[in-house]
Amino acid sequence: MASTSKDVPTSPSGHDNTDDDLEPGASYDSILNPTDSFEEFATEMNTSLERSRDLTKKSSTISEIQSEIGECSKELKETKSSDNLQNKDEAISASTSNSNLDENGEDTDNEDDYLKSPELVNKEKHVFILSSAGKPIYSRYGNEDKLAGVCGVIQALVSVVEEQNRDILRSIITKDCKAVFLVKGPLILVAVSKSNESETQLVLQLTYAFNQIVSVLTLTQLNRIFEQRRNYDLRRLLSGAERLIDNLLIFMEKDPAFLLGAVRCLPLPEKVRENITNAIISTCHKIRDLVFAILIAGNQLITLVRMKKYTLHPSDIHLLFNLVRSSESFKTAESWTPICLPKFDATGFLHGHVSYISEDCQACLLLLTVQRDAFYPLSQAKHTISDKLRRSNCLTAINDALNRSKDLPTTNPLKHIGIPEIRHFMYKCKSTAQLFTSDPICLDRLQDYRQRHKEGGDVVKKKVEKLSDIDYVRNYREFCSKMHCACSPAKLIFRSNSLDTVLAWITNGFELYVTFDPLMEKDQAIRAVDRLLRWIKNEEKRIFIMNAPTF
Amino acid sequence: MKVVEAKIVVLGSQGVGKTSLVVRYIGKMFSKHISPTIGASFFTCNINVDDARVKLQVWDTAGQERFRSMAPMYYRNANAALLVYDITNASSFAAIKGWVKELQSNVPEPMVLALVGNKCDLESCRAVSNNEATQYATSIGAAYCETSALHDQGIDQVFLSTATALLSLSSTNLVSSMRSYDSVDGDERLPFGNPTEEMATHIGKVELPAWSDDRVAHGETQRTMCC
Ligand SMILES: Nc1nc2c(ncn2[C@@H]2O[C@H](COP(=O)(O)OP(=O)(O)OP(=O)(O)O)[C@@H](O)[C@H]2O)c(=O)[nH]1
Numbered sequence: 053m054a055s056t057s058k059d060v061p062t063s064p065s066g067h068d069n070t071d072d073d074l075e076p077g078a079s080y081d082s083i084l085n086p087t088d089s090f091e092e093f094a095t096e097m098n099t100s101l102e103r104s105r106d107l108t109k110k111s112s113t114i115s116e117i118q119s120e121i122g123e124c125s126k127e128l129k130e131t132k133s134s135d136n137l138q139n140k141d142e143a144i145s146a147s148t149s150n151s152n153l154d155e156n157g158e159d160t161d162n163e164d165d166y167l168k169s170p171e172l173v174n175k176e177k178h179v180f181i182l183s184s185a186g187k188p189i190y191s192r193y194g195n196e197d198k199l200a201g202v203c204g205v206i207q208a209l210v211s212v213v214e215e216q217n218r219d220i221l222r223s224i225i226t227k228d229c230k231a232v233f234l235v236k237g238p239l240i241l242v243a244v245s246k247s248n249e250s251e252t253q254l255v256l257q258l259t260y261a262f263n264q265i266v267s268v269l270t271l272t273q274l275n276r277i278f279e280q281r282r283n284y285d286l287r288r289l290l291s292g293a294e295r296l297i298d299n300l301l302i303f304m305e306k307d308p309a310f311l312l313g314a315v316r317c318l319p320l321p322e323k324v325r326e327n328i329t330n331a332i333i334s335t336c337h338k339i340r341d342l343v344f345a346i347l348i349a350g351n352q353l354i355t356l357v358r359m360k361k362y363t364l365h366p367s368d369i370h371l372l373f374n375l376v377r378s379s380e381s382f383k384t385a386e387s388w389t390p391i392c393l394p395k396f397d398a399t400g401f402l403h404g405h406v407s408y409i410s411e412d413c414q415a416c417l418l419l420l421t422v423q424r425d426a427f428y429p430l431s432q433a434k435h436t437i438s439d440k441l442r443r444s445n446c447l448t449a450i451n452d453a454l455n456r457s458k459d460l461p462t463t464n465p466l467k468h469i470g471i472p473e474i475r476h477f478m479y480k481c482k483s484t485a486q487l488f489t490s491d492p493i494c495l496d497r498l499q500d501y502r503q504r505h506k507e508g509g510d511v512v513k514k515k516v517e518k519l520s521d522i523d524y525v526r527n528y529r530e531f532c533s534k535m536h537c538a539c540s541p542a543k544l545i546f547r548s549n550s551l552d553t554v555l556a557w558i559t560n561g562f563e564l565y566v567t568f569d570p571l572m573e574k575d576q577a578i579r580a581v582d583r584l585l586r587w588i589k590n591e592e593k594r595i596f597i598m599n600a601p602t603f
Numbered sequence: 604m605k606v607v608e609a610k611i612v613v614l615g616s617q618g619v620g621k622t623s624l625v626v627r628y629i630g631k632m633f634s635k636h637i638s639p640t641i642g643a644s645f646f647t648c649n650i651n652v653d654d655a656r657v658k659l660q661v662w663d664t665a666g667q668e669r670f671r672s673m674a675p676m677y678y679r680n681a682n683a684a685l686l687v688y689d690i691t692n693a694s695s696f697a698a699i700k701g702w703v704k705e706l707q708s709n710v711p712e713p714m715v716l717a718l719v720g721n722k723c724d725l726e727s728c729r730a731v732s733n734n735e736a737t738q739y740a741t742s743i744g745a746a747y748c749e750t751s752a753l754h755d756q757g758i759d760q761v762f763l764s765t766a767t768a769l770l771s772l773s774s775t776n777l778v779s780s781m782r783s784y785d786s787v788d789g790d791e792r793l794p795f796g797n798p799t800e801e802m803a804t805h806i807g808k809v810e811l812p813a814w815s816d817d818r819v820a821h822g823e824t825q826r827t828m829c830c
């Protein structure tokens with residue numbers, strides 16, 4: 053369920069290395085639900101969905117908003133009638149179902165051979181999703197039609213442990229491989245990984261994959277489908293959404309935002325961000341049923357204006373980033389689409405007006421409402437907003453930041469900070485769940501990365517000469533899981549060897565990971581970190597969203 | 604000048620070419636890389652028929668199964684529907700029957716229907732005969748047209764004949780959800796109607812030059828593209 057802004061701690065405690073009382077990026081009000089630590093983030097992601105499983109419509113956040121703005125009775129009635137329709141639709145489409153999905157008549161005898169095919173062998177990480185009845189739903193690689201056997205085995209393993217041992221199968225660990233299991237609602241999710249990710253990190257990724265499915269179907273619909281027919285082939289309903297899961301899995305491996313449970317903001321001058329926010333507020337404050345207005349670009353948040361009382365969880369924003377990045381069609385025209393944000397309300401859809409702000413600015417505006425008939429007023433609002441942004445030169449500022457204009461201090465922070473020993477860093481402000489890294493993984497470069505690794509996710513054993521930002525993040529994974537290890541969490545790790553020096557540091561207010569040149573001395577590193585933090589504090593108004601605007 | 608504002612919804616299975624068709628007509632281009640529609644996309648265009656103008660709000664819906672249950676939201680208050688299937692895919696033709704049933708039981712006002720068999724450039728893979736489609740179209744009172752978004756065939760006719768039918772429908776006064784009014788310059792001057800919807804017609808930005816099509820005896824269309 054969505055948490056309200058009451059949950060935001062009002063006074064994050066500072067640390068003593070900067071002269072101000074707050075750590076860089078911290079503010080008293082946050083647009084995002086603060087995530088204290090990765091573990092908390094991971095467990096919270098799991099539990100709150102479980103809780104919402106049995107929720108009736110009445111207690112959903114969406115209905116709460118609807119009743120507050122006085123739409124309750126009307127909306128509830130409409131929801132009901134569309135539910136009826138939906139059942140009818142299911143009946144209709146069942147009889148005329150898509151031919152290409154029905155051809156799973158592949159010979160299972162051939163499956164053993166198939167499992168040895170290059171499509172499947174030697175992948176760094178597999179992800180399988182199946183129904184609790186053992187029907188394949190999704191496989192990251194290969195064709196899940198041909199994986200019925202594997203899915204049967206997974207299902208058997210899970211249910212044997214469950215029924216005979218009254219226990220839960222969490223993982224199977226071999227010398228070079230981890231298999232992690234997650235049973236959620238009517239689905240079983242499995243990751244089989246040779247990467248250095250921890251069990252918790254893998255579970256988190258599976259939870260995200262589950263949330264991605266909830267985001268396109270809602271939990272209500274997902275549960276109902278399997279209550280009605282345990283043997284349902286979910287691939288029909290997910291057809292076209294596999295792409296979202298594919299992209300999400302890649303995104304999670306590369307972007308530290310997932311590792312830290314935080315959101316990256318597009319660095320902008322404070323004044324510009326304020327103008328953008330005000331343009332949105334002044335245009336939208338009279339639209340009663342608007343819950344969130346979110347402007348994003350290149351997987352970075354530009355601004356988020358919200359209905360009082362409601363904040364967003366970083367993982368919901370990540371799903372929105374993924375949706376926008378995966379859906380080229382938003383560039384063609386204004387779109388009007390149902391979107392479920394699992395942490396906000398897993399039981400129902402919000403309706404989203406989605407459009408790029410203009411042809412010459414690749415920022416995407418999402419206007420999310422509880423009102424299914426709101427397209428026209430929102431479309432009008434969008435055009436007003438985009439005119440205002442153009443007139444106030446905000447579009448230019450956004451483009452400069454997106455194109456990483458050389459004049460901006462945030463474009464190449466390491467150069468600007470002037471500590472040559474620092475090769476890479478990532479910083480998360482806990483109270484606002486925002487992050488900043490020295491080398492933002494931008495959209496295009498993610499794409500490049502995928503191109504270079506076209507064969508996709510194969511385990512490579514070659515020595516890399518120059519590390520990319522993605523490689524640094526890979527290295528941080530181990531530090532991250534040591535820092536957050538449930539049994540003996542560390543506050544500070546300093547590791548220096550002939551390849552590099554890494555410092556990881558957690559305080560009440562922030563998490564910081566820095567890679568230095570090899571063989572650094574500890575006190576030298578600490579001095580550098582001190583300067584680094586001061587720089588971040590100095591630039592905080594540009595790199596973080598420091599307020600929590602409402603309509 | 605008589606101006607009619609109408610809403611048209613484009614329905615049909617995943618991948619039959621709905622977006623390609625609309626983008627071909629409104630944007631005058633074809634892209635091999637059009638990606639699947641999410642939810643529905645909104646376009647506007649103006650079509651001049653004789654000395655009247657039809658302002659169309661085009662709702663291009665997503666064919667993906669998961670959006671199927673959302674369809675009522677998109678066809679509500681529509682005055683016309685383009686029912687698109689792929690002539691090489693028999694099940695996409697079968698799906699049209701489901702759509703028609705659903706429209707008949709859920710849309711109370713009369714609607715202009717057009718059955719569109721797209722991808723007619725792939726004649727060698729045809730799975731639905733022209734004859735069968737024509738018969739079915741007649742049985743539901745729809746116009747029938749085969750099109751190719753790839754080769755720009757038949758698409759102008761689909762939109763023009765739909766616009767013409769909408770014009771005559773508007774003069775019957777059978778339809779309350781369609782607005783018509785007189786305008787000196789053909790621009791918006793709405794005497795009535797919901798003010799928020801009025802604004803939606805401002806969306807068109809790129810006015811393409813007026814053009815005429817010699818395959819059609821009458822009618823000159825002028826289009827606007829939404830961006
Ligand atoms: N040969 C041929 N291919 C076409 C034609 N029209 C569309 N296509 C192709 O068919 C595919 C699907 O086209 P779309 O326009 O995205 O189909 P759609 O109906 O909008 O699909 P959804 O939005 O997913 O419902 C694309 O690869 C197009 O290039 C056509 O007239 N001829």
Ligand SMILES: [Mg+2]
Pocket residue numbers: 621622623638639640663664665666
């Ligand atoms: Mg489409």
